[in-house]
Amino acid sequence: MPILEIDHLQKAYGETHILHDINISMEPGDFLVLVGPSGCGKSTLLNCIAGLEPITGGTIRIGGGDVTGVSPKDRDIAMVFQSYALYPTMSVARNITFGMQVRGVDKATQAAKLAEVARQLQIEPLLARKPGQLSGGQRQRVAMGRALVRDPKLFLFDEPLSNLDAKLRVSMRTEIKKLHQDLNASIVYVTHDQIEAMTLATKIVVMKGGVIQQIGTPAEIYNRPANMFVADFMGSPAMNLIPAQVRSEGGQTRIEIAREGAAPLVITDPVARELPSQIVLGVRPEDIHEATGSAHLPRLAQGAGGDVMIEIVEPAGADTFAVTHLGGKPVTARLRAESAVRARALFPLAFDLSKVSYFSPESGERLN
């Protein structure tokens, strides 16, 4: 039985429709991550699940029971708010224990849980302070603490780590992961951090403008994006989306990419595919390699002047990003730091066609 089931959910503020026909089903123990551009309705969806915003249509079931119309306090959820929402008059410790106290948890358990959570979140020295005396990241951790001491059916996290530094973020991520695994907790999690999404999720929901674009495992989302929006949105730097022309040629697929001031590039996909003549080719930067001797990868350019003109080279720690222009679009390749690539020079690149996506330029939908 799904722990959370959302059926044809609609939400509007007056005339402004925020969420359109949302359908999500989530099994117990799932870690569902909501991602999407700012303002796409993630927080609103969480609020609807929590019962904090009345919904305009559809139903929400938590743990099998229809909760549409049930008050938040009876939904057995814990939530971390994007804006923290700490109780200003209460100390950090009381902020965290308040929920337990309301539920009548005994004093000893409260103290134990508080101590544990304070350790996890590294806020032990702050317990006696008021929220007004905390830094942004500290407030955020207190907000987390408030949720972590609970043992609800469902956790809702709204960008709970956005104000933490990288190290803390990693350790918090580990704590959340542990929570998920140890307690087999069910979690709905909003984040704009792709690494967070990728490493934590068992299921990712990509939203845009209040509409779900794709639901799938992190690998599915990353490797087989359902449409150009998802392809573009997930992954940083984003997937290269290159307009191309296609011709089927006896068991092979011939792909032609326009190039400014030079002959079109032609690549051959050894698999026969049913594609329209105009497509958009999606390839991740890390799937564009230096072509030297990697025989198992088809060469990008066939014929004489096959190497491409590199425009910008950006070294970034372990990697080097090389940018060229193909099909009228800048195309980024992610190369090893020790690569010999130079700006304003030709360089041989190869696409890993086994990982390439094809999209319809009109609908943006995936074709392969």
Place this chain on the structure above:
Amino acid sequence: MPILEIDHLQKAYGETHILHDINISMEPGDFLVLVGPSGCGKSTLLNCIAGLEPITGGTIRIGGGDVTGVSPKDRDIAMVFQSYALYPTMSVARNITFGMQVRGVDKATQAAKLAEVARQLQIEPLLARKPGQLSGGQRQRVAMGRALVRDPKLFLFDEPLSNLDAKLRVSMRTEIKKLHQDLNASIVYVTHDQIEAMTLATKIVVMKGGVIQQIGTPAEIYNRPANMFVADFMGSPAMNLIPAQVRSEGGQTRIEIAREGAAPLVITDPVARELPSQIVLGVRPEDIHEATGSAHLPRLAQGAGGDVMIEIVEPAGADTFAVTHLGGKPVTARLRAESAVRARALFPLAFDLSKVSYFSPESGERLN
């Protein structure tokens, strides 16, 4: 003449000392990024620069003039607050133009600036709304807009992109970079996002517990961290810090690393160094390579069973992380995605000794 000069700045709330003897000098056109763990005093420092918090000691000079005691409105700064601090009764458009209006900027210029900023921040459809009707990320962008329409001596940004999704973040980053370059603006910027810090900064200030740990260019901070804290803090995953014993051996340095259940690993640094006998070896994950045939890199293990036991393998998109245990610490290596590394198997690894840092285990300070 430095645009911002901070001399022996002290800040305390009652008995709690938040900032200790801060000294920073910043030239016009500098992009100074403050990083540090949550609660280390970054926001407090910005507030002191802005004149929003009275300082307990020291002086602050902006554009040459001592501003200690000058009210914020006369300091000619623009600031983006961690908590947005939008004017709740004004529309988004008025939030952005209000400052200009007060300064008597003419209507046409106001409109032009507003239009430009709204485009940059992708908030055109929201201009008529009130802050209460915006999502978190939208609010944050409006807060940015308010600063961007100004032309102050100094910009102060307090985690301005924390609530934005990756794509938007990248494009905002570009806008900020453009602002910095086109206007030669001077910017103090707080972030916990290392990529942001690395790509934007001309100078990075690393803080911890109200004390500056290191000031330097991104490359200096990344490649030559001043102490173990900085080494550990910057970079994700963090630099591996491995306790080791050192012996100088005729123009070479012999480094011995303890290993559980096996003979110690011995590496030889071809450079002669003056090191104490106990050190901590710092090596970034991307400076640990697969040892196959890369002759220019010294092999990690010399002798027969030189390969190390890999404990965990974490594939992550373009990379694969491999974790082993050395000197009693987990050590992470960042390998290519196509690497053949397997968990619970031996694998040959090599350190890039040209990029290694040595630290004193007692003081934590850098030794080379």
Place this chain on the structure above:
Amino acid sequence: EPQAEVLHWWTSGGEARSVAVLQEQFAAEGGTWTDMPVAGGGGDAAMTALRARVLSGNAPTAVQLKGPAIQEWYEETGLADIGAVAEENGWEAVLPARIAEHMQCEGHWCAAPVNVHRVNWIWGNKQILDEHGIAMPTTWEEFNAAAEALKAAGVTPLAHGGQNWQDATVFETVVLGLGGPEFYQQALVDLDPEALTSDTMKQVFDQMRVIRGYVDDNFSGRDWNLATAMVMNGEAAFQIMGDWAKGEFLAAGKQPGVDFVCAETPGGGFLYNVDSFAFFNVDGDDRQQGQALLARLIMGEDFQKTFNLNKGSIPARTDVPLDEFDDCARQSAEAMKAGAEDGSLLPSYAHGMALRGGPAGAITDVVTAHFNSDMTSDEAVEQLANAVASAM
């Protein structure tokens, strides 16, 4: 055991001491007195309270009520019949007919009078008058002449407090003085429209306008006792005010005939203001006994004397010996007796003895508006007639 809850507005100073006398006597006869004092606005506040009490079904046993209000209340809710007490004590014989009338509701006794104030007094500062060789005026012409002389000499002729009821007090003495008792009766008691619009009435307003000129600039809103103080202190020569003003003089240690003089207002006559208690219908023997006892005590010679000595007024009973009273009081008593015979004993409209609230208020509105503006006498007379007509 007799019970009495008494609603009254005699609350402070001499007044309160006077009621206390009654309470003592009541207690001495074995009764329980519950005091319910409500002062303010010449009894307005008490009337407000009374109405709330009656509506909540809890009327007090005795209420300080006077003039036509007694009959008005009788019509609304009925009043208790205390005829037995009156009969037994022969009230009929000792009260002036005109005053006895007020105490009766449709022929039966329903109220008991306590005292008689004379309203139409004029008080003078003896020293000033002597200095300027002025005698107490007996006609309004004399008054005007004296006032002119005083004014020329830099003395404020008339001390006056610009409150509605004080304006009305002056007005009614002028009506009586210029028009005589008969005219007064027609105009302010019978509300005869002809009298109200007559030339005499116009002359009255003319005289009011003249008097306005004899009053200092700062009279507005002044309390009557401050006006009295002006006379005492030699800042003004005259004041027209009821006999309670005497209390102020005496309290300041002034002697009648030595420091101040009292005289009837120009034109003479007697405008009375009679305080009385009315009895509401109540349940319970003890309370009805209380009413009877109270009525008897109020009309008792003893009480009438002590009370009025305290208060400065004269007994309503005509048979109380006046030896202990002062000259002014004796003068008042004589005038009352004379007035009862020649018909110049008249109810004061300004103090709610002549008319019910509505018409009285309507007249006061016009009088005070006239006095405090530059309204002509013709306009005033016209408004007077209209106001009275609409208030009927």
Place this chain on the structure above:
Amino acid sequence: MTSNTMLRWGLYAVLVLFALFYLMPLFVMLTTSLKSLEEIRTGSLLSLPRELTFAPWAEAWSSACAGTQCQGLRPFFWNSVLMAVPAVAISTVVGALNGYVFAQWRFRGANLFFAAILFGCFIPFQVVLLPMAQMLGLMGIAGTIPGLIFVHVIYGIGFTTLFFRNYYVTIPLELVRAAKVDGAGFFRIFFAIFLPLSLPIITVSVIWQFTQIWNDFLFGVSFSGPGSQPVTVALNNIVNSTTGVKAYNVDMAAAIIAAAPTLLVYVIAGKYFIRGLTAGSVKG
């Protein structure tokens, strides 16, 4: 800098001038209450007393006559306390709960009802006097202190509701949401979250209600019986004398005494005002 100092001096000058304006009547009352009757009758009303006398105060407190009782204001004080304290407490509690509902638990028609309550603030009390008397009679509490409490609570609710509602709407929505998710119910949220934030507005509400109720005369005079008259009625009885001699010094002393509790509330509550203000209004 100098123009800044000038500005500050100007500021203080304005503030002090206003302070003098506000203090003027109290000055007159105080000086008058300390003069002898003789001095009042002869001297200037606005001058300082030549000779201080405290006799009027003693008289006003314990021996001035209000009717046949000559015990000063003392006995009536207690009546007022018995009336004002419960009435203030009840109306503040009811107002706080109402305001909480209006601000954070909106339901259909809530705004209309709120407007209806507000409009109720404007009903002239003279209008309600007579029907209220009838109602009190029906309820059997006419002429008693509970009756007075009842009346004051009824006509105080409008204001207390208004105060609390307007204060509570400024509390961020997220706070209530967090508490709801924490499992707190209606009353729990009120007591744990809202009440601790309410000190400033409780102060305002208490000040307002206490002043209104303590100073009320109309209801006091109409709905009290013998033995339950509040101090304002007694004050009025002492001060108001239609045909008697006026003792201004006693009147003024009595007036100040009668007003003392409200003055005290202002001074004390004013202190909590600041405390409440500095403690509250932190965003979480």
Place this chain on the structure above:
Amino acid sequence: MEWLERNVPKLVLAPSFVAILVFVYGFIAWTAWISLTRSRLMPRYEFEGIGQYERLFAAPRWDVAMHNLFVFGGLFIVISMVIGLMLAIFLDQRIRAEGVLRTVYLYPMALSLIVTGTAWKWILNPGLGIQATVRGWGFENFTFDWLIRPEMAIYTIVLAAVWQASGFVMALFLAGLRSVDTEIIRAAQVDGIPTHRIYSAIIIPTMAPIFLSAFIVLAHLAIKAFDLVIALTNGGPGYATDLPATYMYAMAFSRGDLGQAAASAMVMMMVIFAIVVPYLYSELRPRRDQ
């Protein structure tokens, strides 16, 4: 149980609802009925028609009262708001003696005009008060005699009313000023907004609910101004300072003309309705948006 819980908010409001319904609207209805009868000393319930209203509109005194209500109400509300806001803003500038000054400004609200009326009368009386004192200082031509000039007397009522209420308004505004989020004020300071603009454009607009409170409190005081008039002028000189409330009281309780009083009360309430309802509507309509 479920039902109970869902309806707790409504249940909490229920007693107030009933009370307001009966004791406000019920009584208004009662008054409306009385205004159509010929009740005099005590209520009578036989229907008579609109005669009371005809009489009311024919009465010159009522005209004066209504006119005074507008003059007095308008001036009083505006001046009190302006002074209250000004003092609040001034006191908000980290003033040394804030505690003392605030108490001084606030205390008049503690005193009923029944208490201070006499003092005011003396102060305003040209022969005793300010005028006499200032003339005593040698300024022979100083004149301040509003109290005794029928056309000016209403302004003395305004003066005393402002004296009484402006401090309370100040307190309301001060509380409002201090509850504005400090981050927002900081943002404005950094934006280089001069202090007066921070107040006028940012802080004051966020205090809209406080203005509602202040307006209601002041309007309530203005409309019910009764003690004030009784204590200060008792409606005089003449009836130049009569207000509808005093008119109504006079009719109901001194004149024994209840029907007339009820009619005047109804007219008064209609006027209040006409002024207050649009205001309430505009204040309450927009949904909360912070």
